[in-house]
C-alpha cells in the first residue's frame with residue numbers, strides 16, 4: 001500500500017469489495033501474486049448473515065482451500081420427488097458433496113487471506129467511486145481508498161455494478177430456506193421440482209434429524225415455500241432469505257473493474273450454487289490483475305483477458321446451464337413426471353453416475369442426449385425447446 005501519511009488516499013494494487021467466499025478467494029490469490037490487497041466488507045462479522053444452503057461438491061470445497069471444520073455432513077446422491085409422488089434415487093455410493101456451515105467456511109477463507117497478507121476493513125461499505133478512488137463509510141466514519149484494479153465481489157446486488165451502470169444478470173431468483181427438525185436419510189439430498197415451477201425446492205440433510213429445506217423461484221416464492229414446508233412439520237430453527245442471479249452479465253469488466261462471483265451473475269443456472277463458479281472467477285480476476293500490474297496496462301483490452309479466462313474455464317457449462325434453466329421454465333408437472341420416469345432407466349442412471357458433475361453439467365447432458373431412453377421423450381423435449389425459443393408457454 002502506498003501514500004501512507006501523505007494526505008492522499010492510500011493506494012493498493014487491488015481492492016476487493018466484499019468478503020464473501022469469492023472476495024476472500026480473490027484477496028488470497030492476489031496476495032499470492034505479491035500484490036498489495038485490501039478487502040472491504042460492509043458487515044462487521046464475516047460469513048453472516050448466511051444466505052446459502054451450504055451444499056458444495058467435493059471440487060467446490062477443494063477450491064475454498066479450507067480445513068474440514070465447516071463440514072456438517074457428507075452426501076452421496078439425490079432423490080428427486082415429483083408432485084405426483086414419483087421418485088428417482090441417484091446414488092453414487094461415494095461422497096459427492098459436503099453440507100457445510102457457510103458462516104464458518106467464509107470466516108476460514110477470510111482468515112487464510114488475512115494470514116497470507118491481505119488487509120481487511122470490516123463494517124465499511126463502499127457507496128461511491130470516481131477516477132480510481134472508492135468512497136466508504138463505516139465504523140471509522142467516511143474514508144477514501146485508491147486502487148489500480150478493483151475486483152467487485154459484492155454479491156448479487158453489487159453496489160459497484162450499479163455505480164458503474166453495468167448491465168446485470170438476466171434473471172433473479174428469490175430464495176427462502178429454513179432449518180427444521182425432520183427425520184431423513186442423511187446421505188441424500190431431496191429435490192422437489194414441482195414445488196417451484198420455475199426452479200425447484202430442496203431438502204439438504206444436516207444429520208439424521210435436521211435438514212435445510214428451501215425453495216427458489218421468480219414468483220410467489222414465500223407462498224410456495226410455506227406450502228412446501230408443511231410436509232416437514234418441525235419448528236423452524238433458522239430462516240434465510242436471499243437472491244440468486246442467473247445469467248452472467250453481458251460484459252464482466254471495464255474501467256479497471258472486474259466483476260466476480262454473484263456480482264457478475266456467475267451462479268450455476270442449473271442449481272443456483274455460486275461458490276464453485278465464483279471462486280473460479282476470483283482466480284481468473286486475480287491472474288488478470290497481476291498481469292495488468294506487471295505490464296502497467298489497465299486499459300479494457302488488457303482487462304478483457306479476464307473474460308477470456310473464465311469463458312475458457314466455465315463458459316460452456318454456464319451457457320448450457322442457462323439453456324437448461326430456460327427449458328426448465330417450459331416444463332410443467334406432467335413433463336417433469338415423464339422426464340423423471342425416463343431418467344429412471346438403468347442405462348441413463350449409469351450415465352448420470354459416470355458423468356454427473358454438480359459444477360460442470362455440460363458433459364453429462366451431452367452423454368444423456370445419446371441415450372435411446374431419452375429419444376422416446378424427444379417429442380416432449382422438442383416441444384419444450386420450441387416453447388423456449390418462441391417464448392410460448394400455453
Ligand SMILES: Cc1cc2nc3c(=O)[nH]c(=O)nc-3n(C[C@H](O)[C@H](O)[C@H](O)COP(=O)(O)OP(=O)(O)OC[C@H]3O[C@@H](n4cnc5c(N)ncnc54)[C@H](O)[C@@H]3O)c2cc1C
Nearest residue numbers: 018020022042053054055126155175242261262273274275
Ligand atoms: C437460499 C440460497 C441458497 C444457496 N445455496 C447454495 C449452495 O448450496 N451452494 C452454493 O454453492 N451456493 C449456494 N447459494 C449461492 C451462494 O450463496 C452464492 O453464490 C455465494 O455466496 C456467492 O459468493 P460471493 O462472494 O460472490 O457473494 P456473497 O456471498 O453475497 O458476498 C458478497 C459480500 O459483499 C458484501 N458487500 C455487498 N455490498 C457491499 C458494499 N457496498 N461494500 C462492502 N461490502 C459489500 C456483502 O456484505 C457480502 O459479504 C445459495 C444462495 C441462496 C440465496
